[in-house]
Structure formats: structure tokens, C-alpha cells
Amino acid sequence: MPPSKLPPSARQRRLGAELRRLREHAGLSATGASALLGATQSRVSNIEAGRYAVSADRVRSIAHSYTCTDQALIDALAGMSGGRTRGWWEEYREILPSGALDLAEIEHHAASMHITSVIHMPGLLQTGEHARAVISDAVPPLAPPDVEHRVSHRIKRQAVLYRDDPTPLTAIVHEAALRMGFGGRTVARAQLEHLIEMGERKHISVLVIPFGAGTFPGSGQSTVYFCGPVAQLDTVQLDTDHGSEFLDAPAQLVKYRTVLDRMEKSALNPAKSRALIRRIAQDN
Incomplete structure (x- = not known):
């Protein structure tokens, strides 16, 4: 062949x-x-x-x-054998960067996911309006059709959380992300309410690191840790200004597993996290 x-x-x-x-x-x-x-x-x-x-x-x-x-x-x-997975993301092949397609494919096959985010809401937990507000601020600016393509791609990625056998997700979000107010008060409040609703699902844990927690590892970037069917096949995705970067070297996986464990220890438990999100939503 x-x-x-x-x-x-x-x-x-x-x-x-x-x-x-x-x-x-x-x-x-x-x-x-x-x-x-x-x-x-x-x-x-x-x-x-x-x-x-x-x-x-x-x-x-x-x-x-x-x-x-x-x-x-x-x-x-x-x-993992065979040819390229012909998933829904292939319709974006001539529209979005290849990294966006790779991300959707990895999410589709992940056994579970761990997301850390300091400033932005995790993409898998964003509302359409919140996603549009964030994507519209891209540098250089995107044309309106390109913004809509990226928004629709982000929302379609979220299907892994709604399918019959949904992918377990743990999202560690800093309080700063809850208070950024992207898109204005109405959009921000709807986003916080959506985050609370998603965090109440059995397969999703939303953990908030409050300002009072002080310093913690991994504060400088957003990270997604995809668990494979075996630990050797885990993958780390770093969200950067120039696109997604995927890491899978054994030493890198050990490092980011350690960072995630330490971040989780800095976070409130799910119930206290939802209570904090509600207080912030009520302030908007």
C-alpha cells in the first residue's frame, strides 16, 4: 500500500x-x-x-x-491501526489548521481527559457565545466566516461529553478564568451557569483553584492531558498562540501527571467549586 x-x-x-x-x-x-x-x-x-x-x-x-x-x-x-479516522472533523480539513483536526481526533479516542485552565474556560465547557467572544479576539483578526467555522468546530468537539458512553473529564479552572467576563456580563453569566450545570454531570468534575490558594505548578499555560487505553499512550496538549502542541515522550508525561496532581490538590472539591462559581455568577 x-x-x-x-x-x-x-x-x-x-x-x-x-x-x-x-x-x-x-x-x-x-x-x-x-x-x-x-x-x-x-x-x-x-x-x-x-x-x-x-x-x-x-x-x-x-x-x-x-x-x-x-x-x-x-x-x-x-x-490504533488502520487508516485515518474519518470523523466529523474531516469536513474542516480545508478550513482549519491541521492541529484543530488532530485535537478533535485525540479527544474522540481519549479514555479520559484532564484540563487545566487559568485565564480561559476549557474549550469543551464553553458556550457558543463565550467561544465566539474569545475567538473573535484572535491575532491577527479572523474574518467573520472563519470565526464561525472555529466556533462550530469547538462546539462539535463537545459531543464526546454527550454521547452514550461519554468521556470522563476533570477540569481544573482558576478563579481568574471565572472572573474574566469575556463577551460582557450576559455572556459571562451564562457561561458560569453552564459550567455549574456541566459540573453536576456524573462524568464531569469541575474543580476551582481560588485566589487564596496562592502559587501552584502549571499556572503559566493551559494544558489538556489525554489518558490513552494504557499509560504509555497518554498525550499532553499545550494550547499556545501558534496552535496546539502535542507531547508524548515518557518523561514529559510523568512531568505533567505530577503537575496535574499538584494542581488538583490546590483546588476546592467539586461542591465547594460549584458554590464559588454560583457566588461569582450572582455578582455579574
């Missing part, structure tokens, strides 16, 4: 990167792996770059050839 004409998605790149890690852990060079697998070195390189779609059976065969004995990891990698 020739390489796909489309650039590989983040999920395809991740599968290739994990197969490369298994090869390197086995002490094999790309040349050695090609001889072991009965494939050309070019094919091995294309698989590891995510440019070739590989079947679940092929993934299992490669993992066993690399003497991987972690059956849970092998099963999870096999579950």
Missing part, C-alpha cells in the same frame, strides 16, 4: 512513534528491523512516520518481533 497523500494525523504519527520506541528498546536499527520484518528500510521508515496504514495483525506481528511482552500495550497499539 503506498503512503497516504494526506499528511498523517496525530494518531497515526503516535502509532508510528510507539513502534519506533519498541524497535529502539529492542536495540534494533531501522536496517536491522527491515531484515527482521522482511520489509524494506523505506517501508519501516514510512510506518514509523505514520505515512503507511498498517493492520492490527501487522502491528501485533511487529510488536512481537521486537520482543514486546506488554500485552495491554500491544492491544492498545493494535486498536
Whole structure:
């Protein structure tokens, strides 16, 4: 099968990167792996770059050839096999940056999610009007149709919280984000009421870090931690001015798991968080 004409998605790149890690852990060079697998070195390189779609059976065969004995990891990698996921986000392929599509795909497949946000409301918990107010302030300014495309994409991403088997979500939000007032008083109050409503759902925990908590790790950026089917397949997404950045190196995952744990310890419990959000909403 020739390489796909489309650039590989983040999920395809991740599968290739994990197969490369298994090869390197086995002490094999790309040349050695090609001889072991009965494939050309070019094919091995294309698989590891995510440019070739590989079947679940092929993934299992490669993992066993690399003497991987972690059956849970092998099963999870096999579950990532095949071609590009043809999800709803593909309709935005010629409209939005590729990182937006990658984010939607990763959210779709995540086993659970942990979000931290200091200034902005988490995108998965934003109302349409709040999202529009934030996106309209992009630099450089977006044309009105582009704003609406991004708003609709953000709202469609939220489907993972409403499906029959919704994705568990823990959102750690600083009090500063609750008081920013994006979009004016009416929009801000509706956003806070929506946050309370979502936090009352069984699969969603909204935790607020109050101003009185003082300093805490991770205060400089918004972070999303996606839990994969096994810990090795977790992914971190950093929200930056130039787009999404995805991290998956083992040391990075350990660091951000530690940061999230410490942030959660700084936050109020869900009931006290909702009470604080209500007080702020009443002040608007």
C-alpha cells in the first residue's frame, strides 16, 4: 500500500512513534528491523512516520518481533491501526489548521481527559457565545466566516461529553478564568451557569483553584492531558498562540501527571467549586 497523500494525523504519527520506541528498546536499527520484518528500510521508515496504514495483525506481528511482552500495550497499539479516522472533523480539513483536526481526533479516542485552565474556560465547557467572544479576539483578526467555522468546530468537539458512553473529564479552572467576563456580563453569566450545570454531570468534575490558594505548578499555560487505553499512550496538549502542541515522550508525561496532581490538590472539591462559581455568577 503506498503512503497516504494526506499528511498523517496525530494518531497515526503516535502509532508510528510507539513502534519506533519498541524497535529502539529492542536495540534494533531501522536496517536491522527491515531484515527482521522482511520489509524494506523505506517501508519501516514510512510506518514509523505514520505515512503507511498498517493492520492490527501487522502491528501485533511487529510488536512481537521486537520482543514486546506488554500485552495491554500491544492491544492498545493494535486498536490504533488502520487508516485515518474519518470523523466529523474531516469536513474542516480545508478550513482549519491541521492541529484543530488532530485535537478533535485525540479527544474522540481519549479514555479520559484532564484540563487545566487559568485565564480561559476549557474549550469543551464553553458556550457558543463565550467561544465566539474569545475567538473573535484572535491575532491577527479572523474574518467573520472563519470565526464561525472555529466556533462550530469547538462546539462539535463537545459531543464526546454527550454521547452514550461519554468521556470522563476533570477540569481544573482558576478563579481568574471565572472572573474574566469575556463577551460582557450576559455572556459571562451564562457561561458560569453552564459550567455549574456541566459540573453536576456524573462524568464531569469541575474543580476551582481560588485566589487564596496562592502559587501552584502549571499556572503559566493551559494544558489538556489525554489518558490513552494504557499509560504509555497518554498525550499532553499545550494550547499556545501558534496552535496546539502535542507531547508524548515518557518523561514529559510523568512531568505533567505530577503537575496535574499538584494542581488538583490546590483546588476546592467539586461542591465547594460549584458554590464559588454560583457566588461569582450572582455578582455579574
